[in-house]
Amino acid sequence: MTTVPLEKVRPLGKARLSHTAVFWIGFCAIMALLIVAPLVLPEFWRRFLTEILIWGLLAMSSDLLIGYTGMISFGHSAFFGLGMYGAAGALIAHSPPNLWLALFFGLAGAAGAALFVAFFSTRLRDIYFAITTLIFSQIFYVIIFTWTPVTGGENGLIFSRPHLWLPFLYDARFTSTTMHWFVLAVVAASYLFLRRITQSPFGMVLQSIRENEARTRAIGYAVERYKMVSVMFSGLFAGLAGVLYALQNQFAAPDFVYFLTSGDTVIYNVMGGIGTLVGPIVGAGFFQLVRDLLSRFFGDQFPYLIPLGMIFIVMIIFLPQGLLGFARRWLNK
Amino acid sequence: MTENWKNEAWADDIWYRGKVTRRRLIGWGAGAVGAAMLVPAPWRAAFGAAKPYKVGSEQPLSGAGAAGGKTAVVGLQMAADRINANGGINGRPVELVIVDDESSPAVARQKTVKMINDDDIDVHVGGFLSNICLACMPVWQDAKIVNMITVCLDTTLTTSACNRYSFRLHDYAPAQAVAFAPTLVKMAKKWHIAFADYSWGQSTRDAYANEIKKNGGEVVGTTGIPLGTADMAPFLSKISGDFDGLFAIFFGKDGVTLANQAYDMGLSKKYKFAGDGSISESTNLIAIGNKLDGFTAINRYIPVFDGALNTPYLHHFFDEAKKRLAKVDPSGPLPDKYVQSNYEALNAMKIAMEKCKFDSRDDTMKLIEALEGLEVKESDDFPQGDKTLRKEDHQAFIREFIFTIGNGTYHLQEIVPKEKTYVPPACKFQAA
Numbered sequence: 034m035t036t037v038p039l040e041k042v043r044p045l046g047k048a049r050l051s052h053t054a055v056f057w058i059g060f061c062a063i064m065a066l067l068i069v070a071p072l073v074l075p076e077f078w079r080r081f082l083t084e085i086l087i088w089g090l091l092a093m094s095s096d097l098l099i100g101y102t103g104m105i106s107f108g109h110s111a112f113f114g115l116g117m118y119g120a121a122g123a124l125i126a127h128s129p130p131n132l133w134l135a136l137f138f139g140l141a142g143a144a145g146a147a148l149f150v151a152f153f154s155t156r157l158r159d160i161y162f163a164i165t166t167l168i169f170s171q172i173f174y175v176i177i178f179t180w181t182p183v184t185g186g187e188n189g190l191i192f193s194r195p196h197l198w199l200p201f202l203y204d205a206r207f208t209s210t211t212m213h214w215f216v217l218a219v220v221a222a223s224y225l226f227l228r229r230i231t232q233s234p235f236g237m238v239l240q241s242i243r244e245n246e247a248r249t250r251a252i253g254y255a256v257e258r259y260k261m262v263s264v265m266f267s268g269l270f271a272g273l274a275g276v277l278y279a280l281q282n283q284f285a286a287p288d289f290v291y292f293l294t295s296g297d298t299v300i301y302n303v304m305g306g307i308g309t310l311v312g313p314i315v316g317a318g319f320f321q322l323v324r325d326l327l328s329r330f331f332g333d334q335f336p337y338l339i340p341l342g343m344i345f346i347v348m349i350i351f352l353p354q355g356l357l358g359f360a361r362r363w364l365n366k
Numbered sequence: 367m368t369e370n371w372k373n374e375a376w377a378d379d380i381w382y383r384g385k386v387t388r389r390r391l392i393g394w395g396a397g398a399v400g401a402a403m404l405v406p407a408p409w410r411a412a413f414g415a416a417k418p419y420k421v422g423s424e425q426p427l428s429g430a431g432a433a434g435g436k437t438a439v440v441g442l443q444m445a446a447d448r449i450n451a452n453g454g455i456n457g458r459p460v461e462l463v464i465v466d467d468e469s470s471p472a473v474a475r476q477k478t479v480k481m482i483n484d485d486d487i488d489v490h491v492g493g494f495l496s497n498i499c500l501a502c503m504p505v506w507q508d509a510k511i512v513n514m515i516t517v518c519l520d521t522t523l524t525t526s527a528c529n530r531y532s533f534r535l536h537d538y539a540p541a542q543a544v545a546f547a548p549t550l551v552k553m554a555k556k557w558h559i560a561f562a563d564y565s566w567g568q569s570t571r572d573a574y575a576n577e578i579k580k581n582g583g584e585v586v587g588t589t590g591i592p593l594g595t596a597d598m599a600p601f602l603s604k605i606s607g608d609f610d611g612l613f614a615i616f617f618g619k620d621g622v623t624l625a626n627q628a629y630d631m632g633l634s635k636k637y638k639f640a641g642d643g644s645i646s647e648s649t650n651l652i653a654i655g656n657k658l659d660g661f662t663a664i665n666r667y668i669p670v671f672d673g674a675l676n677t678p679y680l681h682h683f684f685d686e687a688k689k690r691l692a693k694v695d696p697s698g699p700l701p702d703k704y705v706q707s708n709y710e711a712l713n714a715m716k717i718a719m720e721k722c723k724f725d726s727r728d729d730t731m732k733l734i735e736a737l738e739g740l741e742v743k744e745s746d747d748f749p750q751g752d753k754t755l756r757k758e759d760h761q762a763f764i765r766e767f768i769f770t771i772g773n774g775t776y777h778l779q780e781i782v783p784k785e786k787t788y789v790p791p792a793c794k795f796q797a798a
Contacts, residue, residue: 077483084476179563179592186565187593188497188520189471191504191527284501286471325476333466333477334427 064221071213080281083213085321086220087277089314091294092301093220093227094270099299100308101231102263103243104158107295108150108166111173112268114290115142116275118177121190121285130195136276143272144265146173151264155257158246167292174290189286192279207280216277220314223270227310230266239263304348306355315356416454418461419719421446421712422481423492423516424502429469431495433649434618434704438494438517439464440690441701441708445716455716456723463487467494471501478502482509488727489514489719491712494704496520496566500527507531510730512737516711517704521569524761528793531730533737533760535714535753536707537666539570540789542642545766545782546664547577553662554611554638556584560602560624561615563590570615570642593620598627605633614641621645622653629657643668646771648700654774661771662779666707667750668767669700672778675767679749683709706750713747714740714755752784759793 067086071079091113098104119142120135127134146169154165177184184190197211198204207215230236238259241249250256279285288294297320298313305316323344327337352359423442426435446460454460463485467474481487482505490506491514493499499518506513506529513532515523524534550557557578561567567590575585586609591601605612612633616624621644628634634657643665646658669684671677687701687709714737722729722736738757742748751765766787768780 075483077480080479081476175592179590181565181568186568188500188522188565191500282472282475282501283504284471284475286497286501288471288497328466333464336428 064217067217068214071210076209079209079213081321081325083209083216083281084278085318086213086216086314087274087281088297088301088317088321090220090223090277091271091274092298092305092313092317093224093310094267094274095295095298096302096307096310096313097227097231097239097267097270098263099302100310101236101243102239102260103246104260104263105163105299106166106264106267107163107292107299108154108170109267109271109298110290110292110294111146111150111170112143112271113275113278113294114173114177114285114287115146116140116272117279117285117289118142118184118190118275119272120276120279121192124192124195124279125190130193132195132198132280135195135280136273139276139279140269140272143268143275147265147268147272150268151261155260155264167295170290170292170295174287174292177290178287184287185285187287189284189288191284194280194283212281216281219273219277223273224310224314227266227270231310235259235262300345302355304345304355306357306359306361309355309357312355312357319356416458418459419455419489419724420461420463420485420487421715422463422465422485422487422490423708424465424467424474424478424481424490424494424498425492426469426494426498427464427466431469434517435466435469435494436694437649437691437699437702438492438704438708440687440694441705441710442491442516442712444686444690444705445709445712449712449716455719456725460712460716464492467498469495469498471498474498474502475505478505482511487511488724489715489733491708491715492516493518496523499523503527503529503532509727511727512715512730512733514711514715514737516708519570520566521573524759525792528759528795530734530760530795533755533762535711535755535762536703537764537766537787538761539566539573541761541763541787542664542766543570543573543577544789545787546640546768547574547581547583549662549768549780550574550578550611550613550640551581551583553640554583554609556586556609557611557613558605558607558609558637559585559588559613559615560605561588561590562593562617562620564593566617567593567615574613574615591616591620591624595620596623598623599631602627602631602633609637611638611640614639614645617642617644617647618650621647622650625650625654625658625661634658634660638662643703643769646776647702649702651771651774652697652699656774658771659773662768663771664766664768664782665703666764666766667701667703668769668776668778669702670769670776670778672776674781675778677744677749679744679746682746683749710748710750710753714742714753717742717747754784756791758791761791761793763787 070082074082091109095106095109098106116139120139123134123138124130150166150169154162157165178186194207196204197207197215238254242256242259246256301316301320302313304319306312323341324337327340328335425438426432442462446462449455450459463481465477465481467477489512493515494517496518499515511531515532515534519538521538521540524538559571559574561571571588578585587607589601589605591598614624625645639660640662643663646661646663648669671680684701687705691701692698718733718736718740722732724733737755740755742753744751753762753764755762763784765784766782767778768782769776769778
């Protein structure tokens with residue numbers, strides 16, 4: 034029989050508390066930096082940072098599927114695009130343009146698409162799931178590209194930006210700074226929500242599906258239903274990223290629905306660290322930053338995709354856990 | 367010893383007579399800075415090195431539009447070099463800031479913001495793909511920078527999506543349809559239209575269908591073919607019925623595919639074959655060979671010197687552009703409308719900037735007023751011909767050339783004066 038001395042138990046409790054505290058201190062510090070950033074950054078970098086957050090949200094949404102449920106999706110461009118077109122439709126149809134209506138229609142568009150895709154694809158696994166989502170995204174792309182009277186076809190849609198309207202509190206035109214803060218607030222809230230999901234019993238089941246789907250089913254979980262909900266959550270947040278992109282740039286184009294956007298999303302995940310939620314944001318930032326710096330240093334016509342591809346391959350070989358995974362391992366040394 | 371060199375007799379002249387002391391250096395330096403600050407700006411402009419005008423240009427140098435984008439840059443560079451060789455604009459040289467939009471609206475938006483904020487451009491002259499032109503128009507408007515569109519063809523740029531800051535110095539589908547429809551109806555009464563099934567193809571189809579009808583003809587059917595279709599046979603094989611003329615609306619490699627497959631399937635022999643001039647662009651003719659013989663089309667620029675086109679201006683433009691194009695593309699393509707419209711757009715900008723004594727972005731409104739209603743005459747600056755940049759929608763009206771292809775080359779049939787291409791304006795500007 035072994036006895037555990039009382040003083041040995043306390044540090045364990047303390048360690049748990051400090052882990053939570055460290056998380057919140059880190060979160061608040063990063064938030065503070067991101068809040069201050071637009072006040073000190075020049076216009077280009079301010080907008081650049083906002084776009085990184087938007088692409089980061091898209092990548093984070095796909096991490097719920099790739100990193101936590103073990104399903105690689107190439108359909109995120111469709112969810113992102115439908116969020117964007119939903120918001121565009123609301124902004125064009127309603128005068129004056131309304132922010133909350135744009136959010137509602139964008140999310141409804143993405144949720145509808147996610148439900149449709151989830152219903153047909155979650156019965157499939159691995160490569161079959163990936164291919165099915167790819168095909169669905171291409172179907173949405175072709176519809177958007179050719180249905181010119183509604184979607185603007187290849188030209189897409191351009192529209193006015195709504196006011197930042199908080200009922201009874203605030204009503205003013207978006208500036209690049211307030212847009213950054215708005216995007217930051219949405220991305221931070223989405224992160225906290227997704228983090229909560231992944232740490233909930235529901236999230237544990239998703240991770241169980243990722244580890245061993247057959248065993249999860251054998252112990253009585255309705256795996257398909259969990260996968261459907263996971264695809265829907267993921268699609269909803271991808272749609273939210275689409276809405277933010279539409280608000281930031283005042284246009285929606287079919288290029289974003291093309292599967293290459295989904296490919297970029299997977300790359301952001303791999304670069305930043307799959308299954309970390311924050312990693313994909315880091316990956317998106319790293320990708321965008323390297324791309325911009327390469328074209329700044331080597332000229333605008335420099336084929337940056339070649340060195341970027343090489344960096345990607347090197348990272349897969351030497352940093353398979355992505356930048357965040359590597360940072361964690363280094364910090365834990 | 368080295369410490370005491372100032373005590374030496376030989377050092378007297380250069381030290382104790384005091385040519386350079388730290389105190390004097392600071393004093394003179396401060397005086398010079400102060401004097402420079404007090405010198406009036408006109409003196410600095412007259413006697414100092416003139417600050418160049420930065421002209422931004424967004425072009426697709428990679429991706430789907432790369433081939434056209436590279437020829438467009440040739441036209442722009444040609445105009446900039448000529449302007450600089452002749453003393454610049456208002457005595458200031460022109461510096462081009464060319465960015466590759468990668469044929470992607472998302473990248474284009476980012477780079478537009480970069481041009482505005484980091485490169486601090488004064489005006490923008492460029493834009494090749496219509497979806498990119500449309501995506502960037504609100505950015506130019508927000509930044510209050512004049513945007514002279516050089517290639518984008520989409521009708522809505524100067525109609526429903528127009529804004530006070532954007533101008534187009536070349537033609538658009540409705541004007542070409544007005545110019546071409548009388549000829550088409552003389553060729554055949556009943557037409558079938560095959561078009562690239564996306565926004566440009568669709569809006570061009572509608573423009574021609576309207577004008578053919580107005581001129582007493584009829585469009586009995588249309589066939590949309592998705593962009594980038596490598597094998598058009600399944601679509602072309604369905605084209606049949608009671609009509610005499612086949613009208614095609616394609617560009618780039620789709621134009622080459624259409625021309626080749628319509629010939630192989632006998633369509634171009636069976637029907638009167640006509641279409642948009644983009645199909646028979648000089649860069650396409652190399653790939654098509656003689657398969658397009660008998661094709662009648664309309665374009666704003668063709669590299670021939672028949673009749674009224676035998677002008678010194680067109681010769682100068684052609685010779686210089688051909689020389690420069692050979693450096694970009696060893697196959698030696700002839701100049702096309704992309705080179706022409708970029709060349710002329712920058713020249714028009716120069717005239718307006720001189721007219722309003724444009725200094726910087728702060729003078730954007732003055733520049734807009736100078737461009738609105740601008741009339742230019744056929745010259746070395748505008749070899750294509752006279753132009754009117756209409757105030758109401760910022761759309762230019764220019765002469766058009768109707769031609770047929772024979773033995774793989776152009777044969778001019780008719781020159782339609784700009785007055786016969788007018789279309790009523792359909793643009794409402796928001797308050798600037």
